[in-house]
Amino acid sequence: MSDQVKHECGIVLIRLLKPLEYYKQKYGTWRYGLNKLYLLMEKQHNRGQDGAGVVNLKIDQPVGKKYLFRERSNLDNPIQDVFARIFKHFEYDDDHNHEQFCDSEWAKGHLPFAGELYLGHLRYGTFGNDSLDYVHPVMRENNWRSRNLVLAGNFNLTNTDEIYDALVELGQHPKDYSDTVSILENVGHFLDEENQLLFRQFKNEGFKNREISSFIERDLDVQKILERSSKKWDGGYVIAGLFGHGDAFVARDPNGIRPASYYYDDEIVVVASERPVIQTALNVRACQVQELKPGHALIIKKDGRISEEMVNVPHERRSCSFERIYFSRGSDKSIYLERKELGRLLAPKVLEMVDHNLKDTVFSYIPNTAETAFYGMIEGVRSYLVNWRLQQVRAWGLSRMPKDWKRCCRWSRGWKKLPLRTLRCVLLLRPIPPGTTWWPTYMM
Template sequence: MSDSIKHECGVAFIRLLKPLSYYQKKYGTALYGINKLYLLMEKQHNRGQDGAGVATIKLDIEPGKRYISRHRSMAPSAVADIFEYIQKKFADIQKESPEKMQDAEWLKENVSFTGEVLLGHLRYGTHGKNSIESCHPFLRQNNWQTRNLVIAGNFNMTNVDELLQQLYDLGQHPKEKADTVTVLEKIGHFLDTENQGLFDQYKREGMDDNKEISKMIANDLDVAKILKKSAKSWDGGYTIAGILGHGDAFVMRDPVGIRPAYYYYNDEIVVAASERPAIQTAFNVAFEDIREIKPGHALVVKKNGRITEDQFSEPKEKKSCSFERIYFSRGSDAAIYRERKQLGRLLCPQILEAVDHDVKNTVFSFIPNTAEVAYYGMAEGVHKYIKQYQRDALLNREDKISDEELTEVLAIAPRLEKLAIKDVKLRTFITNDADRGEMVAHVYDTTYGVIKNGTDTLVALDDSIVRGTTLKQSILKILDRLGPKKIVIVSSAPQIRYPDCYGIDMSRMGEFVAFEAAVSLLRENGMEAVLADVYQKCKDSLLLPKEQVQNYVKAIYEPFTDQEISDRIAQIITPKGTNAEVKVIYQTLENLHTACPDHLGDWYFSGDYPTPGGNKIVNRAFVNWMEGKNQRAYM
């Protein structure tokens, strides 16, 4: 994505099903779990540049000894920073008493982070404060083991106000207004209620030994029941992992399946993560052996090692995030790789029409590295067209083809080049706007000597276009210097028209170049009344329950065709003084669904939000824009 946006957090969970001594004997180290957690997190580092955190819990530790360990970091390389901190503990032991590194039981008794239950988190903050307090995992502490709670997740709730009010009604006094607090305290409340209910039950049954009651509570806690009560009013997208102090653990996924969650287990370990390739790589397991947690279900691992996938909420029509497939998740997932190639292939008819099928005088390229896989698919599509052209030229002729013509037909091949190269060494540190604008224009470098001046058309594939700022300030200026007669910017995603409210940093209407284009067309055509009408409807809808709200912002786009909006976008992003004609092509919604048939969550493009809270958020975002409020439309 040429426009940088912040996005999806990542989770990593491991439960060791054997004693640490087992891993010491089989793998040569009692640190098997912590080493694997590092790999699991490092292979998802694309999901967290704002911070990271790790928590572990030791099973069956005697009272008075620390059994929960946690460390969080906001360092530039947060994952490395965390594990350097952890590894230093063991490096000191190795230096002073190397024999103790072979004693798994001693390590568990005396060194932090040697637990059997491990939870890691990679944070990508969408809005607001970036502080160590914002980094997961979050911890809710209590002297009763079974009331301790650690959670970390990839989530955003659209109805934080409603959830906070529920906490107030319970008599709680949350310390801040944030969805992380509401989730932690909501689960914590029902964890307390379940504990107290079991305690009272055992007392009624005549049990007097409180220590024995504590053990029975740990054994009998119904995790799925706690999650069902906790999530009853949640409206949002989430994958949330949690550990209870005594060792029960869970990974839960929202009823629509918006956020991704995968897991694998055998007789040694249970592992869950936000991305499948991380599990494949860290544990060397096959693609088909990794399962996806079903929407509305939680993977529950009891302290005794029993593994279940329990329903905590009624699953709804699955609307998994399509942006995960287009951009967010790493393309090393086999399914995502195929889908991204297909996105590129499906664009070929539009691209070929835009270049008048003149592949001889067209150079095909891509902009950011994340568009590379779709670029391969586009290249395959162009190859296929050329082969068909050559076949028709050779077979569908009445006269005999000359040697010269034959040579010319057979010589046709797509011109595939890497032209725009991001210069990662360049830092736009200058604060003066005029000077900084000049620096930004050089963030990308280019390959010279490839384009035939005034003759060639240059096709550049991007995976998505959000604001169009980098295209206007940098990329198009650089590409125009190469001297093409025409530049075609192609997005493998459809037009981004609506804000996300499930965890991606796309929440302000004014940030979308497609919205800017539609508003520009409305004003040009004397249709400002549409803006006023939509504003009033959106304003009124904010007073209604979310279940009664519809997306009124769709009316902004309805008077115009997709092509009209694309053409206006081309005008908006074309820098002054550009010599080449600039055209913009977007993926169609139909083709997106064809390429990603199992991930139909397309609300950023279609405005069809999968939860009621989404409609309320988009309307509030439009109200904020109309009122000149540059703020987030949700908490």
């Protein structure tokens, strides 16, 4: 994939599996899901300071009442700005009708962002326009609930031209040329096709239109929609989406380039870009948080059924090094070890690039982001050079080593008492110049 990196972002999806009254009784507030969303987004704020957005879906709202709500911001501190706007909707009722405000049923019927399904996004746009139109989640609205689509993602498609041309060939007229619009309209096309197929099926069986709408919502095949729409996607992606009737999904690319983890119990389903944020926000152990497998989608149906389904055949794993080194939280043990291993793998190439001249080479790194990989690289350099020196020693024999050790270590109590680890560190200071003794004489 040679395309320029466009987005390394963060996503959060929350689905409450119980009525809001349940959380009011157990946790003291019906805003349990909204509070967790803020916490999960704040813990991932390193993944995007260019914009933030939140969508809430109220499941089974009566006809004529709004059920989709969205707030987005591209200002400084976008997370705080978005949630300040959301909580502003609550201020008057909390002050003037507090008893009513605390009633979860009343809140769901009258207040925005009082629902069961939340999708949050943090944007880190290293390429493209910074206008609000480019801040996720993005929406494709329709009067039929099952045709409404909301998407947010962490992705970079490398074949946007191909997908865009395919949409034009279908007869569409996309409103913009971008990977975001291409994915939205691509998924939306196959969502429309699935709705139409089910409509014809139930119509032929003699059902009335109003009945058919509920049947479509029940039988909508999310796996099939994702299989067909993602067939041409090439690149790294984690795409999270909601359908207007209450189904939700998170799909991951077949190579596992972009990260995604999830946790669920009988109360809540949470998907996020990083595992540690789920652990700390929900106070669960690492073994309880699962990684979404490459090429798979976590599908949450309206009725609460949860399944991880394959939508693309997994390929060779190719995790994005920028994600793993720069964005992912180092408090995750597996990320820490992976960063060190990435650094070790760089060591031979680094030595080659500096012509093995470590004496005149200065290494630097970005604190708190690349330092673990840097340590890994230094370990790799040390290991590589130790093995290289020992091979040379074996080739030259041991007859003259004690004399040189005494010369190098005369400042100590004796070369025999010097720890082997210290001796190895001394060996690493610089390569052996041609025609000289193997020991770095500048140390004496």
